[in-house]
Amino acid sequence: MNDWSSIQGHEQIKNDLRQLLAEKRLPHALLFTGIEGIGKNLTANVLAKVLFCSGEKEKPCNNCSSCRAFDAKNHPDFYCLEPEGKANNIKIEQIRQMQSQIALSPYLADKRVVIINDAETMNEAAENSLLKTLEEPTGDVVFILVTANKDLLLPTILSRCMKLYFAPLSEDEIKIILKSKYAVNEDKATVIAKLSGGSMKRAISFLDDDNFNLCQNAMDFLSKDLNAKDIWQISDEFSAMDKAKIKQWADFLQMIIRDLLLLQAGADDNLLYNRDKKDVLDKLIVNFSLNRLFNCQNLIENLVKRLSSNADLKLMMQDFMLSWREQK
Template sequence: MSFNKVIGQEHAAGLLKKAIEEKRLAHAYLFIGPEGVGKSLLAKVFAKALNCEKGAADPCGECISCKKIEGNIHPDVVILSPEGKSSQIGIDAIRKIGATMSLKPYEGRTKVFMIDGADKMTEEAANSLLKTLEEPPKDTVLVLLASNMFKLQPTIVSRCQKVLFHPLGERAIMKELIERYGLDEKKAACVSRFSEGRLGRAIEVLEGEALAKRNKVVDEFLTPKQFGYEDTWLYGEPREKINETLNALAVYFRDLLVFSLSKDQGLLVNLDRAADISRDAARYPAERLERIIEIIADTQEQIKRNANIKIALACMRINIT
């Protein structure tokens, strides 16, 4: 996997490759962009390039170093991500990497610390990281990955070189799905639209999980009588996944609204359920659909703010049925 294989992020990839070629590396990078657009993929290519035994700016992908990084077992490449129920990165994790940072690389040339979900650090963790950023150790590159720059402390942001990632166009994702997975045009269009410009999401969709969950949530909330108010399969999901699934539900209701106003199936996101949508749209007045979409967005906001999930979902159900 070399720099030019990261689809749709040519600018970000070019910037990192050039930094290696010109030996002008920053001590810390901040990759900013939505989930699923290639941030962690590019971070890994970058880590490989910094340690590849062939020593070229583009990693070979075949030497022991590249293979170890690919398998997440390289001792000089450390990946941190949010864990536990709170889905946060705590101070202990940051302290731990801080302690190893000052050591020399074990077997590579450059130690790479990736913090995936840097916007999920607790305040204590962020303060502790700041100290490291103020006195960056030699032969060490820090890569922070975040989808929301505004959740990071400005002092952290200002000490990192920012690398921006953009959602991909529908055509770019379609092309990739057709080439890589052999999809036909129609299926590729459906998956691409559903994934909202995120290739990672498109791959998840393809692997079935996302579409299966959308079907489950739509079927549950559009035919609510089969469940009690206090009982939904969503309770068992992690907080972030619940919001992603609620997003799929909101997009479905948005499709109902779009269809009821336009009668045009070509404008739908959920192309694979176009027949259901044209049928269900007649059941709801447009104002009702607008209201339901707002209710779902409010519920997502409450869940993001750590509201009790059961109560939030039960209220949502009462309000939308």
């Protein structure tokens, strides 16, 4: 049963939402933005549950019919949209189906709530269709758009939403969750919290040894002097992976590049994500000028953005590898 206490950190956002609710000033459309895995979706669900709750005191009460229905994942006034299909995006058909549902009066509560997860994956037709709905609010529907990349959304959609930025979780907050919920020991929790980049989702992924291998793969990639054979071989390997894994690999690359930038600046070793691999970083830094590091950082950021598109994965990776080889 989720409630406000389930949300780790983000005290200011929780207080702001509670105040808006108390003053009955909650807008019809909100945008929760911030990196992946920091509690945006959980907060959206808690807010939806609060809006549905018919309890007379602290909300959510977890006892009323609405709270029970929401916890059982069958609340009739709740609608959640997520990317679907091979393209892993949100299509206009999904938006239209949602629109037909919210056109009906609420059944159990006095509002309907629509959560759109990974809102940046809406295709153009879906965005334009949603925009028309946001421009003509009915008063009994609340939209919560959740995204890790708001810049991929139409400016007109952004302008219709109240934007709430979720900052990355602190290392201490990550450690507390790892130790209390996942029984991770202090030493391992410290390392994972450092690698997590403030994302609980990423921290949890490190409990899987396969993801540690991805991190090592990223370190090995930075050590390579790519030739044509490497480019085609690596591109083939990545084209067989799902985009989430490639995104994670790219995140690891970003962390290593950040560490190398810190080393270039003479920063304290305690600031490094990969401080347990300081000896490897010391060897890598010899091959990376400051200009090359910034160029590589831009390439990785561009790759992450393109992973949200429908571009051919193999061609995308080949283009990335070729551009990477040109950075000297």
